[in-house]
Amino acid sequence: MKKAVLYLFILSLLFNVFQYMNSTKILKTQSKEIENAKAKIKMVRDSSNIVYNQMLDANYFSLEMNDESMDYFENYSIPELTEKIKNELLALNDNPKGNPLVPYDAIDGNKFIINKIKIINHRWIIADVYSGTLRGEILIKYFVNENKPTDFETIETILFPKVKNVQ
Structure with a gap:
């Protein structure tokens, strides 16, 4: 009975370590995706502001x-x-x-x-x-x-x- 508990304990420990490593990897991947999305959003906003300013300049004489x-x-x-x-x-x-x-x-x-x-x-x-x-x-x-x-x-x-x- 003690061996079964020991095996279950070791198995649960390995399972927890696996879950921790997997969760960490997923978190890093999602963090990178979020950073990439933020960079793209910033680039689109900057482009949008440039186009808006160009439109204002083009319509100055109107x-x-x-x-x-x-x-x-x-x-x-x-x-x-x-x-x-x-x-x-x-x-x-x-x-x-x-x-x-x-x-x-x-x-x-x-x-x-x-x-x-x-x-x-x-x-x-x-x-x-x-x-x-x-x-x-x-x-x-x-x-x-x-x-x-x-x-x-x-x-x-x-x-x-x-x-x-x-x-």
């Missing part, structure tokens, strides 16, 4: 980020006003000769139209223009009229040279 311009349009809903201005500007593309704000004639039968628009503040818009083979940019002065279409005036234009296909 109607939505300009307090003075927003004060100027205090009686308007900025998203609705922005949509109205963009729609009116893009509607000018329907002209058979091209957008009248672009002072260039059609090239190779392709009229110049406005593709993208960025409202800089309460007076200026920068827009990308395209004719199929050429593209450029125009700076537009605008004035919002109450219950009337917006007045647009081209201030300056730039036309980029054709890009050769490189193969």
Whole structure:
């Protein structure tokens, strides 16, 4: 009987040592995984902050980020006003000769139209223009009229040279 108790004691001791070693190994593995996850989270947060700061820099010149311009349009809903201005500007593309704000004639039968628009503040818009083979940019002065279409005036234009296909 004493030998059976001794064997059970030794067996339980070995079992406890095995459990301790196994638990320690699992704990170290989980600690490493947690540290790796924390490092990845930090990296993603840093990347997210970089992208957020780049977005703020990119939108520095925009109607939505300009307090003075927003004060100027205090009686308007900025998203609705922005949509109205963009729609009116893009509607000018329907002209058979091209957008009248672009002072260039059609090239190779392709009229110049406005593709993208960025409202800089309460007076200026920068827009990308395209004719199929050429593209450029125009700076537009605008004035919002109450219950009337917006007045647009081209201030300056730039036309980029054709890009050769490189193969």
